[in-house]
Amino acid sequence: MTLMSRLLQRGIGLDTPVTRDVTVQHDLRVPMPDGVELLADRWAPRTGGASLPTALLRSPYGRAGLIGTGMARPLAERGFQVLIQSVRGTFGSGGEFDPFRHERTDGLATLEWVVEQPWFGDSIVLVGASYLGYTQWAMADSLPPQVKAMIPNETESALTLEFLRADGLSLETPFGWGTMVADQERPFPLLRRIAQGRKDRRALATLPLNRADTAAIGRPSGYIQDFLAHDRDDEHWAGIDHRHRVAQVGVPVSSIAGWYDIFLPGQLRDFEILQAAGRPARLTVGPWTHLSRHSTPIREALGFGLAHARGEQPPERDPVRLYVTGAETWQDFGHWPPPGYPPRRFHLQPGGALATEPPVESAPEVYRYDPADPTPAVGGARMVPGPGRVDNTELEARPDVLAYTTPPLDDDVEVIGEVGAEIWFRSSLRYADVFVRLCDVDQRGRSYNVCDGLISLTDADELTRATVTLWPTAHRFKRGHRIRVQVSSGAFPRYARNPGTGEPHATATTLRAADQAVHHDPAHPSAIILPTSRTP
Missing domain, CATH: 2.60.120.260 (Galactose-binding domain-like)
Known part of the structure; x- marks a missing residue:
């Protein structure tokens, strides 16, 4: 694992870690109010971890691989202890995976559990991209005082609803996500995902479309059937929309977005709401797609997140930092959208x-x-x-x-x-x-x-x-x-x-x-x- 640590450090350009001696406690059981137990892994330095701030990631994609080694390890080597939890119905956690529906109740219950643990220090930072960022917004207006910052990455508070517009159905992304999560716990997920991508492309030409999931994965998908049957304004989706919580968030937020990311419009909307409400927030937008691999989320967790967790101020910068494509350079601004561009x-x-x-x-x-x-x-x-x-x-x-x-x-x-x-x-x-x-x-x-x-x-x-x-x-x-x-x-x-x-x-x-x-x-x-x- 020391070799992996060094490869990650070199690959994403991180500073030398405080320690490479990290241990993992697997399958911690976190009780929910309805009796369901969710599983979590705790990454921490072998010595001194109990006094460190906790970075919390709640994920439907498991606790190993890129999330564990690629995110938890670098943070645990550089000042955090990290708790990665599998959301309800995924990777050993109890209950049924009903996408987006339980993240508020389960997330708040998880925070209550964390602060009661003997290894808990005195602060929590919420971290994660995509669905992991959405789980942050689901509870953003009711965070306990131990939560000191949020770092939502390539995500937004209403997540899939932008795809489901009656005046423009974005098909590929929700369909591909639906087929991915349907079989993600089977062996060799990366190899199967390559093959599944080819099946998805063929299946999307199916008529009628409500048979495309069966063509792709051999059976109907509840999520795919739902998004085909219910557009964005349908009451069916009312419980997954957390836009109304954004203005009420009480902790500093650092949003990381990409110009070619699928969630960009909603993420910028959330940032504008924070600005209008006078909340402490900053925004970074790079030249990334949703699947780009870059070091900014880890750097923000270590710079912005760790500073707030320790009661300090992060390094000074303007609230908005944009990568200007074409010029291939970064520029800083006070607001989004910036003034001076009529x-x-x-x-x-x-x-x-x-x-x-x-x-x-x-x-x-x-x-x-x-x-x-x-x-x-x-x-x-x-x-x-x-x-x-x-x-x-x-x-x-x-x-x-x-x-x-x-x-x-x-x-x-x-x-x-x-x-x-x-x-x-x-x-x-x-x-x-x-x-x-x-x-x-x-x-x-x-x-x-x-x-x-x-x-x-x-x-x-x-x-x-x-x-x-x-x-x-x-x-x-x-x-x-x-x-x-x-x-x-x-x-x-x-x-x-x-x-x-x-x-x-x-x-x-x-x-x-x-x-x-x-x-x-x-x-x-x-x-x-x-x-x-x-x-x-």
């Missing part, structure tokens, strides 16, 4: 042009969208290996993708903040989607995606101004580069394909192709709206 409209023009001037009289451009051959998802915010920033050249060559591009820029243009688009759109069918993507075209003509978004329309056969919310961003378009906007009608399987019939996604069996028209004339000024500031 919205600027870039209008779609005839002939594939993009300019700040209003469009001239022109005929709409038309493309055909066929859900039987859907426009594919390329890169972007996805929970699969290899997304993020990728070359879009092949995608833009498809006949179902329109592209609008500025001339080469005379100066750098920096875009930081919320990005939106207004696309005047008409379909030959009543039901259609509008997908908009912002790209940076370099001097060699390669087009790299910056951010994007999709909206589903229910009156698309009438000329409609489709208002599309794209992912937020911090990106610098360098002098000599070009700004490009793509318009299409899908990004499958990231988003569910629109069958064009109005049938529910779960039960739709008919796919209808549509002719889509994008208007850009003085009466219908389609545009992308960018928060911009020219840089020197």
